[in-house]
Amino acid sequence: MPATVPDQDHAHYQELLGAYALGALPDAERAALDQHLASCAACRQELRSLLAAARALALSVDERAPSSSLRERIRSAALEERERAAPAAERESPPRASRIVALHERRQLIPWLAAAVLLLFSVAMLVWNLQLRQEIESIALQPAAAPQAHGQVIYLRNWNIVLITVEDLPPLQPGQVYQVWLIEGNRPLSAGVFDQPDGRFAVAADIADYSAIAITIEQGPLGNPAPTSEPIVIAELPHQPGAS
Amino acid sequence: MEGRDDRELLQAIARQDADALVALFDRYNRLAFGLAYRILGDAFVAEEVVQDAFMSIWRNAASYDLSRGTVRTWLLTIVRNRAIDQLRGRFGRSQNDVDLDTVAPLLAAPDEWDDLLSEIQASAVRAALRALPEEQRIAIELAYFEGLTHVEIAERLGIPLGTVKSRLRLGLQKLHDLLVTSKVRSESGASDGT
Numbered sequence: 001m002p003a004t005v006p007d008q009d010h011a012h013y014q015e016l017l018g019a020y021a022l023g024a025l026p027d028a029e030r031a032a033l034d035q036h037l038a039s040c041a042a043c044r045q046e047l048r049s050l051l052a053a054a055r056a057l058a059l060s061v062d063e064r065a066p067s068s069s070l071r072e073r074i075r076s077a078a079l080e081e082r083e084r085a086a087p088a089a090e091r092e093s094p095p096r097a098s099r100i101v102a103l104h105e106r107r108q109l110i111p112w113l114a115a116a117v118l119l120l121f122s123v124a125m126l127v128w129n130l131q132l133r134q135e136i137e138s139i140a141l142q143p144a145a146a147p148q149a150h151g152q153v154i155y156l157r158n159w160n161i162v163l164i165t166v167e168d169l170p171p172l173q174p175g176q177v178y179q180v181w182l183i184e185g186n187r188p189l190s191a192g193v194f195d196q197p198d199g200r201f202a203v204a205a206d207i208a209d210y211s212a213i214a215i216t217i218e219q220g221p222l223g224n225p226a227p228t229s230e231p232i233v234i235a236e237l238p239h240q241p242g243a244s
Numbered sequence: 245m246e247g248r249d250d251r252e253l254l255q256a257i258a259r260q261d262a263d264a265l266v267a268l269f270d271r272y273n274r275l276a277f278g279l280a281y282r283i284l285g286d287a288f289v290a291e292e293v294v295q296d297a298f299m300s301i302w303r304n305a306a307s308y309d310l311s312r313g314t315v316r317t318w319l320l321t322i323v324r325n326r327a328i329d330q331l332r333g334r335f336g337r338s339q340n341d342v343d344l345d346t347v348a349p350l351l352a353a354p355d356e357w358d359d360l361l362s363e364i365q366a367s368a369v370r371a372a373l374r375a376l377p378e379e380q381r382i383a384i385e386l387a388y389f390e391g392l393t394h395v396e397i398a399e400r401l402g403i404p405l406g407t408v409k410s411r412l413r414l415g416l417q418k419l420h421d422l423l424v425t426s427k428v429r430s431e432s433g434a435s436d437g438t
Contacts, residue, residue, distance in 0.1 A: 015406070018413030022327070022387035026395065028431040050413070053420040055313070057388045058320035060369040061282040063274035066291050070277075074269055074295055078262045078302045085260075144292060145330050170333060230292075230330065 014043055021050035080185050111118045139235045144214070146170040146232040155207050162203045166215065167199040169232060177220035179229055184213040188210070193223040207237045250315040258305040265302050271435060276323045283327040283389050293330060297322040328391035364427055372422035383408055384395030 013036040019025045020033050037043050141151035141164070151166035169178060179194050181188035182205055189215075191203045207213075214231035218224045246254070248267065256264030270319045276297060280290035300322050301308075301315075308318060373381055386400060394412065398405045 015409045015413065016394075018411075018416045019387065019409055021416055022384065022412060023328075024387035024392065024394050024397070024412065026393055047416075049420040050416040053416040053423065054388065055321070056364060056369050056419070056423055057373075057384070058279050058324060059364065059366050061275070061277070061278040061366075062372055063366075064278040064281050065274055066277040066294060067287070070273065070291050070295060071266060071269055074298050075262055077295065077299055078260075078265050081299070081302065082260045082262065142288060144289060145333070147286060147289070193369050198370055230296075 010040060010043070013040070014046065017043060017047050017050055021047060021054040030048060084185065084187070085182065101133065122199075139237065141166065141213070141215075141233040141235045144232060144234045145230040149233045151233055151235075153207075153213055153237075155237075162205050162213065163200065164203065164213070164215075165200045166233065167198050169215070170217070171197060171219060175220050176217050177223055178215050178232075179218040179223035179227070181214045181216065181231075182210045183214060184210050188227050190223055190225070193218070194218065195220070210237055212236050251310060254301075254305050254308065254310070254315050257302060265298060268301070268315065268319075269298055272319055275316075279320060279323050283324065283391075284331055289330055290327070293326045296326055308367060308422075325389070332391050364423060365430075368423065368426040368430070371396045371418055372426060375422055376415055376418055380411045380418065383411040384415045384419070389399060389411060 013033055016025060016029060016033050020030065025033065036041065037047065116164075139153045139155070141153055143149045146169060149169045151164060154163040154165070155161070164180065166178075172178070172195060177193040178197075179193045180191040180203060182191050182203070183189075191205065212234055214227075214234040216227045216231050217228045218228060248264070250268070250271075253264045253268050253271075258269065266437065276294045277290055280293040281287060281322045284290045284293065297319055301319060312318070313321070373384075376384070383397055383401070387394070392400065394408045395405060398408045398413075401408070
């Protein structure tokens with residue numbers, strides 16, 4: 001085959017413009033078309049109207065009211081971020097850093113701790129109705145990014161131990177891990193990593209310090225200092241000021 | 245009635261005025277949630293996506309270039325991309341919320357797009373979609389609302405890839421022309437009773 005004829009190239013790329021405008025091109029093809037667009041005024045011209053049409057598709061959906069709490073959730077999230085940004089310098093040394101640092105040092109969740117807490121858990125469940133009603137909190141882990149994933153967070157208040165049970169997490173790619181985050185306001189602190197899509201494990205923490213527990217998929221083996229993906233499951237933790 | 249237009253709201257949001265963010269929410273939450281819900285079919289995840297999108301605007305308002313598109317277009321683009329990422333398990337893909345499209349800087353006079361989109365009614369977009377040949381509409385909807393690539397659409401429909409490419413392109417061209425026509429018609433006065 002002779003050297004590439006520019007017109008053939010152009011026809012090839014032009015054919016891709018619809019898929020491009022809809023975000024339906026695989027990355028490699030998209031990058032190649034980006035290059036072509038840089039030098040082809042005709043394709044840019046056509047793309048402009050195709051993109052306008054693609055953007056209009058958003059307007060074709062039926063409007064729908066979200067739950068009434070979303071408005072205030074967004075307001076408080078915005079205010080919290082603003083607060084955090086303002087006096088950032090003063091807040092650099094969180095009072096409970098020691099516990100979190102300890103957790104950072106043993107990022108792989110330790111089996112013996114899990115085993116010990118499981119034992120504790122069984123005992124605790126036995127006597128729950130008798131004595132420990134006030135000392136155990138059980139909160140469902142809600143599926144977020146992964147619709148089939150679910151689980152349970154059980155908090156043993158007197159021991160400051162959080163038991164997390166998960167099931168049906170989405171499979172990991174090679175080299176990835178699940179990472180647990182304790183979220184203080186909007187700031188996630190890593191509580192450790194694990195690699196089984198089903199399992200039980202324990203984290204030492206006082207949940208009164210945190211607003212949520214979430215699990216994301218991150219790069220292994222140690223996870224990331226901050227989450228780089230959306231949570232696959234999340235549990236909002238109820239706040240009980242004054243609970244001793 | 246909130247007196248400020250979108251551009252003024254965005255400027256206030258850039259100054260971290262939370263009331264302005266809530267005013268923007270009041271204006272577009274039903275549309276944003278409707279879009280996320282249409283894509284995801286799950287109210288819980290859809291609300292997360294909507295909250296995420298508004299928070300992205302909260303963080304990036306100061307650096308957003310309005311010549312790339314209106315605030316509404318920006319918001320809906322973030323919602324759509326995040327919802328598709330959720331749907332397809334592509335976590336953290338849509339990190340770049342400031343640029344609507346990688347190519348936007350290359351396109352002269354991008355405000356033409358929003359000129360078309362501004363004031364266009366949902367009913368006009370629905371009517372235009374209905375007027376498309378069905379096979380073009382289906383291909384476009386699989387790409388936009390399900391986030392399928394052209395190869396995946398070809399597999400799903402059992403048709404050649406070349407056919408998918410041309411259905412997407414011709415369908416969008418036709419959709420654009422129909423929208424321009426309906427806009428011209430609506431601007432030419434209410435006397436046209438058809």
